[in-house]
Amino acid sequence: MPSASYALFRTAILTEQQVVCIYDDRPRELCPHIIGRNKSGEQVVLAWQFAGESSGRLPQWRCLRLAHVSDVELRKGRWHEGGSHRSQQTCVSEIDLDINIHVRKRR
Template sequence: MSNTHDLIARAIREKKQITAIYQGYYREMCPHALGTKNGREQALFYQFGGQSSTGIVTPDSTFNWRCIPIEGLSEVNIRDGEWYTANNHSQDQTCIDGIEIEVKP
């Protein structure tokens, strides 16, 4: 397991924010679940700030969920701050088929 994996797991346990670069875009996110999909480490994030391939992120949108492979993240940092989620968090996710850790309600 990588340092990135450990940071994300800690952020989930402590409800901390993550900042990172993914696909060349700076992102501010709250991780909700961590595990594997087809043997590949992935995390489910709610992105509340920064940018994505579609432009500036709209705060509080139910479309801000991101399924990101851990290996694609760089410059990962953990920080204190408000915990962000969306009201559709209770819907079944398909990002991770083997959940290692997820946010407690």
């Protein structure tokens, strides 16, 4: 059964809303692009982090394990596409929802 965080991130993808949350004790501002499960069966999301705190430079792609996410809120704002797509993503192995395939191609 999907977690509450999973449901909110999924809604954010469908409605192209930004997500503000805490991940590994750091505030993050993200635009989620792909959600599902990783090879271990954990709920994960591939998101473009454009603001907040990070151990590296921002903006950048993030693979978030949703069990480590808290205080999830959706907000309206500019949708951030992220950087180049030169390599195939390896974050989500069992894709439930991909904004580029399931959402935007319907329009």
